[in-house]
Each structure stands twice: as structure tokens, then as C-alpha cells.
Amino acid sequence: MVGEITEAKDVLNFAERLGVVLNKDSTQLLLNNSDWKNILEELANEGNFFITTDILEKKINRTKLSSVVTEVEVKKASFIAQAKDRAPNFRVMEEYDVTGKSNSSGKVDDFLKLFRNKYELLSGMLKNRHNLNPIPLKTLSSVSDKEKVDVIGMVSKKWITKKGHTAFELEDLEHKCIALVMEKEKELIDKAQRVIEDNVIGVKGTKWGKDFIIVKEFYWPDLPIKASKLINEEVYSGCISDLHVGSNLFYEDQFKKLLDYLNGKNLTKKQQERVGKIQYLFVVGDNVAGIGVYPNQFDELIIKDVYGQYEKFEELMLQIPEYIQVFVCPGQHDAVRRAEPQPGIDKEFVPRLSKLRNFHFIASPSWVETEGLKNLVYYGPSVHDLISSVSFLSMTKPEEAMIELLKKRDLMPKYGGKNPYVPEDKDYMVIKEEPDIVWFGDVHHKGYATYRGTTIINSGCWEGQTDFQKKIGHIPTVCSFPILNLKDRMINEIHFSKETVERKIEGNIQQ
Numbered sequence: 001m002v003g004e005i006t007e008a009k010d011v012l013n014f015a016e017r018l019g020v021v022l023n024k025d026s027t028q029l030l031l032n033n034s035d036w037k038n039i040l041e042e043l044a045n046e047g048n049f050f051i052t053t054d055i056l057e058k059k060i061n062r063t064k065l066s067s068v069v070t071e072v073e074v075k076k077a078s079f080i081a082q083a084k085d086r087a088p089n090f091r092v093m094e095e096y097d098v099t100g101k102s103n104s105s106g107k108v109d110d111f112l113k114l115f116r117n118k119y120e121l122l123s124g125m126l127k128n129r130h131n132l133n134p135i136p137l138k139t140l141s142s143v144s145d146k147e148k149v150d151v152i153g154m155v156s157k158k159w160i161t162k163k164g165h166t167a168f169e170l171e172d173l174e175h176k177c178i179a180l181v182m183e184k185e186k187e188l189i190d191k192a193q194r195v196i197e198d199n200v201i202g203v204k205g206t207k208w209g210k211d212f213i214i215v216k217e218f219y220w221p222d223l224p225i226k227a228s229k230l231i232n233e234e235v236y237s238g239c240i241s242d243l244h245v246g247s248n249l250f251y252e253d254q255f256k257k258l259l260d261y262l263n264g265k266n267l268t269k270k271q272q273e274r275v276g277k278i279q280y281l282f283v284v285g286d287n288v289a290g291i292g293v294y295p296n297q298f299d300e301l302i303i304k305d306v307y308g309q310y311e312k313f314e315e316l317m318l319q320i321p322e323y324i325q326v327f328v329c330p331g332q333h334d335a336v337r338r339a340e341p342q343p344g345i346d347k348e349f350v351p352r353l354s355k356l357r358n359f360h361f362i363a364s365p366s367w368v369e370t371e372g373l374k375n376l377v378y379y380g381p382s383v384h385d386l387i388s389s390v391s392f393l394s395m396t397k398p399e400e401a402m403i404e405l406l407k408k409r410d411l412m413p414k415y416g417g418k419n420p421y422v423p424e425d426k427d428y429m430v431i432k433e434e435p436d437i438v439w440f441g442d443v444h445h446k447g448y449a450t451y452r453g454t455t456i457i458n459s460g461c462w463e464g465q466t467d468f469q470k471k472i473g474h475i476p477t478v479c480s481f482p483i484l485n486l487k488d489r490m491i492n493e494i495h496f497s498k499e500t501v502e503r504k505i506e507g508n509i510q511q
């Protein structure tokens with residue numbers, strides 16, 4: 001009782017010093033609030049003289065609200081990412097990475113060796129995967145007319161005959177033959193559309209004439225049918241590509257929002273929890289705009305020097321939390337050779353990032369194992385040649401083109417298109433392993449799919465529509481950030497628009 005009177009006196013004395021007047025009820029209200037001194041001071045500073053309970057209650061409610069805001073800010077500052085305390089489990093599969101190993105002299109013999117190597121690898125897969133009993137093509141002439149026969153060959157020519165049949169010249173390492181798909185076989189004619197020059201295919205058919213086969217079925221090296229391999233923990237991998245830093249069309253403000261997001265800024269606790277589980281980030285090419293990649297590009301550059309572009313790229317990437325393992329592959333605008341396989345970006349261009357333990361500059365294509373899952377990382381230029389070679393694929397569904405490459409088990413399905421290749425002493429373009437996840441870019445259009453247990457992701461780009469894209473009517477999908485939960489292979493896509501951050505689930509699309 002004595003204490004209460006003393007405290008009431010304290011309040012009244014303090015109010016008097018401030019030059020304000022309290023009634024009995026407002027004195028009592030202040031006594032119930034431990035922050036009474038600050039409240040009174042603030043009310044006095046706001047010009048109040050006679051402090052009623054009404055004024056007091058409003059002030060106390062406002063203070064409560066602002067203390068909630070303060071609490072949120074404290075949470076932001078104390079973002080604790082689960083991935084920070086978790087040891088990453090990854091391996092760059094050096095055996096499939098050309099960085100530092102390119103020794104091709106580009107002679108005819110080197111190309112012959114490359115094609116032989118490709119034939120041997122893909123024909124081996126065809127023999128293992130299918131019920132084929134292929135005979136060497138040189139023995140075809142000894143097979144009786146109309147007898148069933150299996151062969152494997154690389155397509156060296158494709159044409160339509162005068163009678164409308166689709167014809168292929170197939171070659172193995174010693175001999176060649178002609179395979180024909182009869183015009184009346186509509187289903188087979190559709191399948192034949194997928195066969196392009198330099199593909200290695202299996203054929204079941206009927207012997208006809210000296211060196212002809214009437215095709216009854218086609219076979220592809222393909223992936224086996226399997227369920228997606230999952231891990232026990234929630235760990236996320238994310239993907240960005242085609243930043244084109246240095247271009248005046250680079251969405252820098254939106255990209256900075258992505259960096260804030262990765263650092264847990266402006267997020268709810270639940271969102272922070274998920275962001276904190278991102279442990280791997282794949283950065284899939286065209287990291288900078290480059291110089292002189294196409295005519296008149298100079299006018300579209302805001303940074304007109306490639307070192308300056310990488311300096312800016314580094315500044316941005318340095319803001320990625322250090323516990324995220326970042327795998328950066330080159331694209332066709334980066335400062336490496338344009339011909340595939342492309343080696344990793346040299347440290348000369350990224351001196352600061354190269355010193356960091358969590359940044360890995362890998363080739364395109366390359367393979368990275370994360371948590372026991374095999375990631376195929378490929379910038380993706382052969383997708384362009386593939387799309388322009390057939391009528392059933394489009395730039396707006398890059399995932400379907402990627403599935404086609406997986407069926408062919410080959411990232412160099414066609415030689416002699418727009419995309420150049422270097423004949424290395426071993427084939428880096430054949431898809432030798434069965435990937436769990438494929439990350440690719442280049443098309444500037446997002447696409448997601450699951451094919452035979454393999455998750456396929458193209459994240460789109462961070463560059464606005466170029467004049468060239470306008471001319472061909474291609475609308476890029478920009479500023480999306482897909483993250484893949486390795487526990488259930490679900491994809492969450494975070495979209496960074498001008499005003500806000502949106503979220504939507506794309507789901508696990510089966511093909």
C-alpha cells in the first residue's frame with residue numbers, strides 16, 4: 001500500500017515537472033504501465049496539457065503497435081538459416097568437366113574420334129537398354145529378303161523420297177545402309193520427325209533389297225523409367241540464369257530483391273525458415289552481357305567493358321550468404337570460348353569470388369553431386385539447334401526440348417548447326433549418367449518438368465525483351481527464382497516483380 005502511494009506520487013511529481021496535469025484515473029492507468037515515464041514524456045512533447053484516460057489509452061495502443069514492429073525488426077536481424085549449421089554434401093564431378101583439360105587441335109582426325117566415341121557410348125546404351133540384337137551393317141547384305149533385322153546406326157542423312165517415304169542413311173563404324181519409313185505408316189512417320197542427323201538410334205525392321213531396311217520401330221538410348229530419388233531432409237536448391245549484367249535491360253532492382261530474399265530480409269518467420277534451407281544455387285550462364293556478341297550490342301550496354309561487367313556481377317554475387325554453395329557455369333555471352341564444351345569462367349574475371357570457398361566455376365556442361373543426387377548443369381545452346389531442326393518443339397516450352405535431349409542422351413544432337421563444338425579427346429556432350437536434376441538456361445523462358453524421375457528446370461532470365469526477341473516475337477519470362485525441395489522434388493517459384501514478392505507453386509509436372 002505504501003509503495004503504491006509512493007509510485008502515484010512519483011507519477012504526479014514527474015507530470016508536474018513536465019508541466020502536464022493528470023486526473024486520478026489516468027494516474028492509475030499509468031501506474032499499470034511500466035513504461036509510464038516515456039509515455040508521459042512523449043505526450044508532453046506532443047503538446048498535451050490535460051491528459052485524460054482517452055488520450056492515454058490511444059497513446060498506449062500506439063506504443064504497443066510500434067513495439068510489435070520493433071519485435072519484427074529484431075527477428076529480421078536474427079535470421080538463422082538452417083543451412084548455416086548444416087555441412088554441405090556436394091562434389092563437382094571433375095571427370096565430366098572440361099575446365100583446364102581442353103587440348104584439342106581441331107583436326108579432322110579429332111572430329112572422327114569424337115564421332116566414333118559418341119557412337120560407341122550411345123550404341124552401348126541402346127544395347128543395354130532395349131531388347132535389340134543388332135547386327136553389324138556390313139553383314140546386312142547376307143540377310144535374306146523380308147527377314148526381321150535389328151541395327152544401330154548414326155544418322156548421316158535424312159530425306160523424303162519422291163514417293164513420300166522418309167529415308168535415313170545409317171552408319172556404324174564400318175558400313176552404311178538405308179532405312180525407310182513407309183509413307184502409309186502415319187505413327188512411324190510422326191516418330192521419324194524426331195530423328196535428325198547425327199542421332200544414334202536403334203531400328204527394328206525388315207530387310208529389303210541389298211542394303212535397305214523397312215523400319216518397324218525406332219529406339220532411343222533414353223533414360224530408364226524410374227521414380228525420383230528423394231532425400232530425408234528438407235534441403236533446397238535454387239537456380240538463376242541469363243542475368244546479362246552490363247545490359248541496359250538487366251533487372252537490377254528485382255535482382256537485389258532476390259538478394260534480400262536470400263538474406264531473409266522482409267520475410268515472415270515461415271518464409272525465412274524455407275529460405276534458410278537453400279543450400280545450393282546453380283547460376284546457369286550468360287552471367288554478363290559480354291561485348292560484341294551480336295551486331296549493335298554496344299548501344300544496349302550500360303557497362304561497356306567486360307571486366308567492369310564482371311566487377312558488377314561480383315558485387316551482386318558477394319551478397320549471397322556464405323553458407324550457400326554456388327555453382328556458376330558460363331553461357332555464350334561469358335568471357336570463355338563460345339564452342340562447346342565451354343570451360344569454367346577464369347578467375348581473371350572473377351578474382352574476388354574465386355577466392356571464396358562456396359563459389360565454384362564449372363564448365364558447361366558439367367555435373368555436380370549434391371546430397372547424393374546428380375545435377376546436370378548445362379547452359380543449353382544445342383536446344384536452339386534442336387528446336388530449329390524439328391516442328392514439334394518451341395522456345396516457350398524449353399523443358400520439352402530438354403526432355404528430347406535426355407531421350408537422345410546427347411547434348412550435341414546435331415553437328416553443323418549454328419552451335420560450334422570443339423572435338424575434345426573425350427566426349428563431354430553425351431549424357432553418360434542418369435541425372436536426377438537438370439538445370440539449364442539460354443532460352444530466356446522458364447520451364448519445369450519431371451521426366452522419368454528427372455527434374456528439369458529452366459528459370460528464365462533477368463534481362464528484359466531485346467530488339468531481336470521483339471523481331472522474332474519471343475517474350476522472355478523474367479525475374480523468377482525456382483527452388484527445388486530435394487525431399488519431395490516440389491518446385492516453389494518466387495517471382496520478383498516491380499512492387500512485391502509473389503509466390504506460387506508450379507508443382508511436379510510429369511511428362
Ligand SMILES: [Fe+2]
Nearest residue numbers: 242286442444
Ligand atoms: Fe542469355
